[in-house]
Amino acid sequence: MIIAERKPMEEIKGFVADKKKVCVIGCRGCVTVCNAGGTKEVEVLASLLRLDSSKNDSPLQVDEFTLERQCDPEYIDEVSHLMDKRYDAILSMACSIGPQFLSRRYPAERVYPVLNTCFLGGALAHGIWAEHCQACGNCIIHKFGGLCPISRCSKSLLNGPCGGSSGGKCEVSKEIDCVWQLIVEKILQEGKMDDFMKIDLVKDWRSSRDGGPRKIVRQELLK
Amino acid sequence: MTAELAVNIAWEPKIIAFCCQYCAYSAADMAGSMRLQYPTDVEIVLIPCTGRFDVILALRAMEKGADGVYVAGCLEGNCHFLDGNIRARKRVNFLKGELKNIGFEPERIEMFNLSASQGPRFAEIARDFTNRITELGPSPAKKVRNF
Structure with missing residues (x-):
């Protein structure tokens, strides 16, 4: 899933500094699962903004709404009734796709991203998320013991480990496991080192960002 | 006497205490049975466990005019739900940071631990926290509403 985290409060306060009426819109997709922009987080942020503004002479009106998903047009349509209320700002608590979809659908609105979209990852434990994919568009993890060297190696090496690997950790940080240490251990455990040592063709990076912004069209799903 | 001064003299803190039914709530009962005095500014909200406490509960209380909020749960290691x-406590600490971010004193929210048999401790916590909030003064959110 997409992992995101809320922007610092100071930055969000800057978004609403000169506003009188705003709406915080959450998303029940990935950002709910990573506890960044679901119904609960929308409630908390709205409450904090109301409390913050209640110190001033003109308290800020903060409304709340949470969509099923902000990355699908049919759900974006569900907030059309809110757009008649003439908000000074829409604060989107989705990954950066949400505010982009809201802006496109409602061009007259000023939409602000309240979350920083961080990476594609999974939960290692409740409250801990780690990057596991870089969406290169050409998955090869089966060749690396089920581990992704693109996203989990600091240098995205396909022929590691590098000289920065020490004691199973990456030189970038002792918090980061050297994925190449893990890959080699896994390959040895599986007894497939001979296969692993075969020279592979250069990875085709056109499916990654090197080919520009990507799009998938599936004819069988089109109306 | 100015209106502001009149309000200041009349002001008494409004405090919400989220109390676990297995410890703090029973301790409050005991404090009552023992005829222990504690400030009437504290309003107790029964919760089945402090694990039920959520940041939004405290924020809503503060939005509705609470000057301070505390959570009272079992002694660490003695939680009925482990x-x-x-x-x-983690949520309370998180909320302290959030309150600081919006210019509220983090001391307006606190976590306490006590057992069901500590009626006098319950009264002491209620008194100490009320004193703390009295010293801090009205919630920053309240100033506009009052004056």
Whole structure:
């Protein structure tokens, strides 16, 4: 899933500094699962903004709404009734796709991203998320013991480990496991080192960002 | 006497205490049975475990005019649901940071631990926290509403 985290409060306060009426819109997709922009987080942020503004002479009106998903047009349509209320700002608590979809659908609105979209990852434990994919568009993890060297190696090496690997950790940080240490251990455990040592063709990076912004069209799903 | 001064003299803190039914709530009962005095500014909200406490409960209380909020749970290691009180403490600490971010004193929210048999301790916590909030003064959110 997409992992995101809320922007610092100071930055969000800057978004609403000169506003009188705003709406915080959450998303029940990935950002709910990573506890960044679901119904609960929308409630908390709205409450904090109301409390913050209640110190001033003109308290800020903060409304709340949470969509099923902000990355699908049919759900974006569900907030059309809110757009008649003439908000000074829409604060989107989705990954950066949400505010982009809201802006496109409602061009007259000023939409602000309240979350920083961080990476594609999974939960290692409740409250801990780690990057596991870089969406290169050409998955090869089966060749690396089920581990992704693109996203989990600091240098995205396909022929590691590098000289920065020490004691199973990456030189970038002792918090980061050297994925190449893990890959080699896994390959040895599986007894497939001979296969692993075969020279592979250069990875085709056109499916990654090197080919520009990507799009998938599936004819069988089109109306 | 100015209106502001009149309000200041009349002001008494409004405090919401989220109390676990297995410890603090029973301790409050005991404090009552023992005829122990504690400030009437504290309003108790029964919760089944402090693990039920959520940041939004405290924020809503503060939005509705509470000057301070505290959560009272079992002694650490004695939670009926194993770690509800540990989780509550983390949430309280998280909220302290959030309050600081919006210019509120983090001391307006606190976590306490006590057992069901500590009626006098319950009264002491209620008195100490009320004193703390009295010293801090009205909630920053309240100033506009009052004056």
